[in-house]
Amino acid sequence: MRLSALLALAAIALPSSAAEAAQDPYSYAEPDKVRVRHVDLDLALDFPARTIAGTVTLELDWREARADMPAAGTLSLDTRDLTIERVEALDDAGHAQALSYTLAAPDAELGSRLGIAAPGQPVRVRIAYRTAPTASGLQWLDRQQTADKQAPFLFSQSQSIHARSWIPLQDTPAVRFSYAARVRAAQGITVLMSALRQPAQGEVQGFSQPQPIPSYLMAIAAGALAEQATSKRTAVWAEPSQVAAAAREFSDIEAMMRTTEQLYGPYRWGRYDMLVLPPSFPFGGMENPEMTFLTPTVIAGDKSLVSVVAHELAHSWSGNLVTSATWRDIWLNEGFTTYVENRIVEAVYGKTQADEEFVVAAGELRHKMQSLSENQQRLAPVPREVGADDALTDVAYVKGAWFLRFLEARFGRVVFDAYLRDYFDHFAFQSITTEQMLDYLRANLVDRHPGKVDWDQVEQWVYAPGLPESATLPAVAAFTAIDTARAAFLHGTLGAAALPGGDWNTHEWLYFLDHLPEAPTLVQVQALDAAWRLARSSNAEIGMRWLPRAIRAGDSSAWPAARAYMLRIGRMKLTLPVYRAFASTPAGLAYAETAYAAHQAEYHPLTRQAIEKVLRKAHAQPEATP
Numbered sequence: 001m002r003l004s005a006l007l008a009l010a011a012i013a014l015p016s017s018a019a020e021a022a023q024d025p026y027s028y029a030e031p032d033k034v035r036v037r038h039v040d041l042d043l044a045l046d047f048p049a050r051t052i053a054g055t056v057t058l059e060l061d062w063r064e065a066r067a068d069m070p071a072a073g074t075l076s077l078d079t080r081d082l083t084i085e086r087v088e089a090l091d092d093a094g095h096a097q098a099l100s101y102t103l104a105a106p107d108a109e110l111g112s113r114l115g116i117a118a119p120g121q122p123v124r125v126r127i128a129y130r131t132a133p134t135a136s137g138l139q140w141l142d143r144q145q146t147a148d149k150q151a152p153f154l155f156s157q158s159q160s161i162h163a164r165s166w167i168p169l170q171d172t173p174a175v176r177f178s179y180a181a182r183v184r185a186a187q188g189i190t191v192l193m194s195a196l197r198q199p200a201q202g203e204v205q206g207f208s209q210p211q212p213i214p215s216y217l218m219a220i221a222a223g224a225l226a227e228q229a230t231s232k233r234t235a236v237w238a239e240p241s242q243v244a245a246a247a248r249e250f251s252d253i254e255a256m257m258r259t260t261e262q263l264y265g266p267y268r269w270g271r272y273d274m275l276v277l278p279p280s281f282p283f284g285g286m287e288n289p290e291m292t293f294l295t296p297t298v299i300a301g302d303k304s305l306v307s308v309v310a311h312e313l314a315h316s317w318s319g320n321l322v323t324s325a326t327w328r329d330i331w332l333n334e335g336f337t338t339y340v341e342n343r344i345v346e347a348v349y350g351k352t353q354a355d356e357e358f359v360v361a362a363g364e365l366r367h368k369m370q371s372l373s374e375n376q377q378r379l380a381p382v383p384r385e386v387g388a389d390d391a392l393t394d395v396a397y398v399k400g401a402w403f404l405r406f407l408e409a410r411f412g413r414v415v416f417d418a419y420l421r422d423y424f425d426h427f428a429f430q431s432i433t434t435e436q437m438l439d440y441l442r443a444n445l446v447d448r449h450p451g452k453v454d455w456d457q458v459e460q461w462v463y464a465p466g467l468p469e470s471a472t473l474p475a476v477a478a479f480t481a482i483d484t485a486r487a488a489f490l491h492g493t494l495g496a497a498a499l500p501g502g503d504w505n506t507h508e509w510l511y512f513l514d515h516l517p518e519a520p521t522l523v524q525v526q527a528l529d530a531a532w533r534l535a536r537s538s539n540a541e542i543g544m545r546w547l548p549r550a551i552r553a554g555d556s557s558a559w560p561a562a563r564a565y566m567l568r569i570g571r572m573k574l575t576l577p578v579y580r581a582f583a584s585t586p587a588g589l590a591y592a593e594t595a596y597a598a599h600q601a602e603y604h605p606l607t608r609q610a611i612e613k614v615l616r617k618a619h620a621q622p623e624a625t626p
């Protein structure tokens with residue numbers, strides 16, 4: 001979003017209650033006038049043309065009294081790169097009447113406003129449209145880009161504001177709607193959506209999402225897919241060659257669900273299925289209701305990275321059930337979810353692992369905060385000066401979770417668990433702002449248990465940059481021993497092979513690596529790699545920490561492994577640090593650019609955009625060579 005527009009927004013007073021009043025700077029929708037309450041999709045997938053075409057029928061709740069606007073009504077929708085073929089109003093008998101519309105010139109970030117003149121405020125409006133092959137929310141893969149090379153593959157990623165690139169709708173988390181869909185696809189292609197599957201009728205696959213969800217949870221995937229049950233209400237979907245390994249890795253999902261239900265009340269979505277995507281999926285996971293999308297990089301073979309699954313499951317309460325009303329409030333989704341994720345890990349895998357994971361995440365947060373502006377360091381920035389996709393930083397996730405850990409410590413687990421369960425019930429299926437959450441917190445926790453927390457402390461956590469002094473971390477004995485061993489290695493008093501790394505679990509290795517210098521000496525890197533073969537680790541989280549350090553240390557023998565890693569993995573969190581390390585020297589930058597140029601088509605559009613930003617920045621201001 002452009003700065004001038006944001007300054008204008010800053011002048012809008014944000015009412016402290018009523019999510020309806022939340023202004024979403026990333027949407028053209030006018031939910032105070034009219035709201036979509038149900039979406040009905042009739043779509044066909046065209047893999048050769050890389051397009052989705054069909055119709056969407058929007059059921060509308062007009063908020064403006066007809067008496068005020070007897071003849072007119074305007075429906076303002078979000079679109080990006082869509083071709084609009086026809087817009088009509090439908091009456092109760094299903095008769096269609098053409099409506100006039102204008103598709104505005106596109107804004108680089110927001111896309112094009114679709115303004116529909118809707119005289120008489122019709123309850124149902126149908127739009128015939130098709131997507132562009134370059135739709136920012138869709139990735140189309142050739143057969144060769146999949147694991148099994150049997151069929152092409154399609155998947156969506158709608159968060160933050162990409163649903164509008166494959167469905168014309170009110171693309172703001174403030175608006176919730178149920179949906180149904182019928183999707184035509186070629187024989188042998190299984191279609192999955194963020195909804196319950198209906199029995200297929202011929203080549204048409206049907207879906208129903210009866211609960212009201214925000215637009216960023218609209219999701220579709222299609223390919224040659226197999227299913228393996230992990231319990232009565234859970235299953236894993238993946239390409240046939242991957243499905244058994246995925247089901248083994250995620251076999252604790254039912255235990256995770258029971259834990260979360262005991263803490264925060266029943267799971268309200270029916271089934272919980274997981275889809276393992278091809279490696280170009282740009283995120284760790286996406287909490288699409290009833291069908292979590294997951295990166296294959298979490299299949300480490302030893303369940304060491306399944307906290308991502310706990311995270312996406314936790315979103316069934318925090319995020320999908322109680323949703324942040326704007327992207328500025330995204331910490332309500334991600335901070336609460338990161339907190340719940342850690343509670344699930346503690347219950348299923350033990351307190352040591354949960355503490356280790358949180359301390360590792362807190363270390364990453366402290367490190368990344370150094371490069372964020374003061375406003376980005378706030379849980380609830382005003383105004384949000386970064387793009388909607390950039391709002392998903394470690395601040396929303398880890399600082400948000402840290403704030404809830406602070407509250408848990410002050411009020412005690414029994415009181416805080418009961419409070420959080422009531423919070424999820426109270427705001428179930430609503431989209432809320434930070435200020436609504438704070439009003440509820442004050443009335444139902446802080447004021448009811450006086451003397452535990454000063455309100456100033458709460459406001460400091462939510463509105464101040466940095467971390468408050470009340471941010472404490474659990475003591476992890478294994479980490480203290482690792483600090484000692486690392487220091488001895490760096491001082492040259494302990495050889496690499498003498499490190500007790502054989503006893504370390506994945507999180508202990510991550511902690512060891514995280515606190516090495518960004519650019520160790522070449523001798524140190526070579527000694528560690530000779531002893532522990534880190535460049536060849538199949539664990540993607542270890543690679544993300546090791547390969548950039550090896551590159552910065554000047555170990556060119558690590559380049560081929562780093563190149564293979566960054567071309568194999570499209571998950572941005574993992575692949576970008578390798579690009580950044582290569583970009584720190586002219587020779588590395590040239591090497592990374594050559595690799596990227598040859599393979600860019602294999603990346604997701606979001607990943608491409610992020611990599612190109614890294615490469616551009618390196619040309620503008622080359623880092624000093626260490």
Ligand SMILES: [Zn+2]
Pocket residue numbers: 311315333334337
């Ligand atoms: Zn999340």
